[in-house]
Amino acid sequence: MAGLTINENNIIGKCAGWFKNTFNAKYWDSLKFSLYCITHPLDGFWDLTHEKRGTYAAANTILFLTILIRILKLKYTSFIFITVYWEELNIFLYIASILFPLALFVIGNWATTTLFDGKGRLGQVYIGTCYSLVPYPLMQIPLMFISNVVTNEEAEFYSVLSALSIVWCGVLIIAAMGQIHEFSGAKNILFMIFSLFAMLVMVFILLLFFSMISQGVAYFYSLYREFMFRM
């Protein structure tokens, strides 16, 4: 392997290049900035988009961590808090149970706010939402370990902290949307509610769509069967 050189033309070089480009100083800086965002939501989320302190790479990392922790929780949280019926667990469905509502929210929020002077772009809404999820992995990782050293008398301690991480995320999402779209408090809350309605509408349309498609497929399939039968 004497002739092996690593340059931008071979796969190793390309990977290394991608790594270097993705996990650069800007990436680490933007990832660290998420910690500033969760403690200073208003200030932080303003800078996130207006000062371009956030990156897609960091947002993706946070989302990935959130999903990862949510899956690890199933296995490593004490059975006092979570009992899992492994036989019926579909991991893809489980991942979808986070990604799908997230996608619905991002699109729904952008679609409604963009009609009413919302300053945020779709990507910015996505980054802001992902940055709001930081408290979840941040609190759930230690909680996962704590759950294994408490008895059910001390379960309240876990439950309260666990609920707190969710509430914190919720507050951050509201704050983030307000700052990204440059909305006032009342308008922001109103558009959060609109976003939820938009999500419901989208779910409805999707259900309709899938049901129509499956009916259509069933029609052509039965046609095919009939045809083959008569041949």
Next chain:
Amino acid sequence: MKMSGFKQLKTLGIAAAVAAAALAVPMHAQAIEHRTYTYIYDYWEEVQDCPNVYDVYSVYTSSDLGLDKRMNSPSGLYVKDDHVYICDTGNNRIVVLEKTETGLVPSDIIEKVKGAPGENSLSGPTDIAISDEGNIFIADKGNNRIIKTDSNLNYIMEFGLPTDSAISSDTTFFPNKIVIDTAERVYCIADGINKGLIKYEADGTFSGFVGATKAAYDWLDYLWKRFATQEQLDRMQNDVPTEYDNIYMDYEGFIYACTGRFEPEDLDAGTVDAVRRLNLLGNDILVRNSDIPVYGDLYWGSAGGYSGPSYFSDVTAFENDIFVCLDRNRGRLFGYDDQGRMVFAFGGNGNMDGYFRRPVAIDHIGYDLIVLDTLDCSITYFVLSDFGKDIYGAIDKFDEGDYDESGALWEKVLSTDGNYDLAYIGIGRSLLRQERYKEAMKYFEIKYDDDNYSKAFKEYRKEWIQTHLFATVLVLLILILIPLTLDKIRDMKIEIATSDVFRFPDPEDNMTREEIREYHKKQRQEAREREKAKKAARKRGY
């Protein structure tokens, strides 16, 4: 229907629900209708086949017993010592059987009492109870009285319609089921009286109602009724407390009361109890420590022409606190232990031995079960199987404090049936009593028994900290000391970086001593300011 899966997964529940709805996830698979005679429900509320806990010893019909005439819709069953009393309601008499080596044989027939002020012969007796003194109490329904006689059937007294403002005096008294306590107080269920159990003192005075079920109160119902018209109100069901169907006085003097009259939705919502254990004040003290509710079958789908929940028609309790409920809907028997956990479920509707057509009453001799079928006019005598003997033995040994033996018997149960949940918990509990916490935790975890697991874990944790006291203290110390030392190291670094030794002015400057001192002073001042600025920047974050 029950939906299992993630029992306590609440976080981001809405999100999951949205996803589930959108992707049309199949819900919990339909429960497989059980294949074996005996079964239990596991933690996930799945039906698990189980070896027989009880086997049929014999089925006795009227002709098997050699009775002069066929029993006619018998409705009551009572056991005192070795004697079984069957209230042959349609024939206006009570058939007494005796348990012998060869099974049950008829020993007596009670048709009339002696010296009663009214009618001497019985009319449609529905229940009987016998005190320790030998006095006999008969619910003589057709004659609207509860009659008390001595052991030779000589009339002593009778109990009639209770005088209470809640009951109009022209009500006809139809006593249906009775139990008596050690002081010969009588508790009675009478048709059409839903205030609870009628309680008479030993001298015959009515002393009140006991254990009335609370009428379910619902603010939504209330609101609805506020706006309903009179016609709608009339059509609506009244919020009346449920009537009890049957009662049983256990060896401790507590009354097990069951009911089969409720709306299935109420049972599902938990607003009515199918079975209760009443103390003297009439409060329900039944322990329900299991996630599986104490109301019989969990799956109510229509199968074989029977649908709806289990409707309990009678209940009996052993001396080991296992109580058995009789379901008249599907003809099944459900056994629960003192914690309300299911021990067994078996039976069914049919004509074979061990199946019923309309079971109405249950009682027991020792650990044997006797079930009366009113349509079949037969009684079925069940005895414990070897498997059942192991289970009961393990429970008894545990109560006696013989934890080793109890654990060994549960192991034996487990070797017969690896799906028997109580065995795992039983082994765990005996290990817990033997202070083998780590092993106990393992067994509790298998069957998700968090209460017992926590008990074991608490002890284990205490033990662990005691044995690792030094390590624990060390870790705590390190956790506190490391940040402190880090700070110290940083300070030292600053001190070194700014110390005079490394910051001599250039010797070629030819400074005087005074000037050198002045120079160093300035250097230190600058270093301090640099540090201050750095710290401030760190505090700001960015």
